[in-house]
Amino acid sequence: MKAAFVLVKCEQGRVAEVAKAIIEIDGVSEVHSVTGDHDLLVKLYAESYDAFGDLIPTQIQRVAGIRETSTMLAFRAFTGGS
Amino acid sequence: MKAAFVLVKCEQGRVAEVAKAIIEIDGVSEVHSVTGDHDLLVKLYAESYDAFGDLIPTQIQRVAGIRETSTMLAFRAFTGGS
Amino acid sequence: MKAAFVLVKCEQGRVAEVAKAIIEIDGVSEVHSVTGDHDLLVKLYAESYDAFGDLIPTQIQRVAGIRETSTMLAFRAFTGGS
Amino acid sequence: MKAAFVLVKCEQGRVAEVAKAIIEIDGVSEVHSVTGDHDLLVKLYAESYDAFGDLIPTQIQRVAGIRETSTMLAFRAFTGGS
């Protein structure tokens, strides 16, 4: 499985509503509210990087109340002793 | 336990070396190389938010080869059905 | 008490109105209009960092006329001779 | 008196040292370590906005260990009932 992270800015006052909608999407494993320029940090998985090309615009970005997203694909997960 | 995320820019050519040093730090649970403006995304845990005030400058930021960091504290982890 | 700073972008033409609404919120101690990318800099206090996780989305971000916020938690206040 | 805020990025591992040097500068009233893209938020006062044009480059920016600064001048401080 491949991992990606999406930083999300919500329309003001809709953070909890957006978070609850995103966590129900297939492939999404974590949704955190965070300090800084964005409201939410989302971690999601797919079988291939290509799959994120569909999953992010057609599933994540269509959630009502999202204003802006920034996507990072994770290439490699480092582990202790690696 | 409280969670935080740190985005890291490394000196050019030192990404793997920095990642391997960070993953050994107590409290660090994940280190991913990522696309975008930063080289690494780090997830770490501490017993309180106050503890990040020490952990990040004295442990993470002192790793040789780090050029810049951006820190996000996670307030709430949303879960399915929450 | 813990301190946090919130940088605020307002809908065009609503800076003074937003500032006056924010200064009335419990825990807010200072609201300044500032040069740069943001319109307002807000300083606020809470009893714990956890409290900001509620205070900022439910109180600050719901003020009408806010377009975008960026939150910084203050870990440590340095003082002369410290 | 006029107020300004300076966000500071420090060379890695030198945050406390830089903060302690800045707090000793005349006109500086607060130095906080903060989450986000910057390491420190500094509040300072001067008799006129013009004075910041000297104070910031000749006093603040010359502190050893500073890597980058971003300056915001405060135009107006909003107060309750104003």
Place this chain on the structure above:
Amino acid sequence: MKAAFVLVKCEQGRVAEVAKAIIEIDGVSEVHSVTGDHDLLVKLYAESYDAFGDLIPTQIQRVAGIRETSTMLAFRAFTGGS
């Protein structure tokens, strides 16, 4: 006289209309359409820095079709042989 620069993002398709409205404002001396993240760069003058605190929010930012502004005050104009 003091100088300031304002970078402006317009609502899509309204750049020329916004530029023509801004150039008519007292104190505005130049309006350029520019490449990059912003649509327009505006140069303006006022008798004091304090005056920008009124001029920018009440005159510039209220122009219809502006989406976002970023303000820079100019401290010193360097000249040849200075």
Place this chain on the structure above:
Amino acid sequence: MKAAFVLVKCEQGRVAEVAKAIIEIDGVSEVHSVTGDHDLLVKLYAESYDAFGDLIPTQIQRVAGIRETSTMLAFRAFTGGS
């Protein structure tokens, strides 16, 4: 011919629609959906740099569903052995 690149943020859920409208514009040679802060990267050509001053605001930015653009002009294309 001169080249330029435009990074585009779309209104949420309209990326494919915007991309298909842009690719039909004269002078546009490539439209890619991309990871990161923007949704699309567009490459376009014109006979002179001056022509981009018209082409980008009157053709690209008027496509329905665009929220924000950032324009880069390409000065020089480096080629192997150059």
Place this chain on the structure above:
Amino acid sequence: MKAAFVLVKCEQGRVAEVAKAIIEIDGVSEVHSVTGDHDLLVKLYAESYDAFGDLIPTQIQRVAGIRETSTMLAFRAFTGGS
């Protein structure tokens, strides 16, 4: 083949030297000097997205004179009539 774009900031005065080194790397198809926050825009190809995870840090980022990179993977190339 999959495509990616890398925006590059160079050490001051080394743009042409860096560009000439990058264009010789396998998989790199275009290097342009550009206006804006970055000095160069690089287009490169690999057989899979995974391959960029090696190619970018071990080939591109090790070029002498690079100061900072920002990577965008291209998911889909839109074409006329698509």
Place this chain on the structure above:
Amino acid sequence: MKAAFVLVKCEQGRVAEVAKAIIEIDGVSEVHSVTGDHDLLVKLYAESYDAFGDLIPTQIQRVAGIRETSTMLAFRAFTGGS
């Protein structure tokens, strides 16, 4: 004549020295120290946009003490009654 603007970040403590070197370069008409993320705003002229492709990297960016530049080309200068 065509106009361009260059925002400059200097090495800490070298703003005045850099400004004085830039103002002596042919084509440079204004250099201002400014508030915000950058230290200097430079206005320069050339006979064509192509000329900036040489002027900026070979003249401006080689000034000792510059750390980073961001370039905006000006397409059109709006004037009153235009």
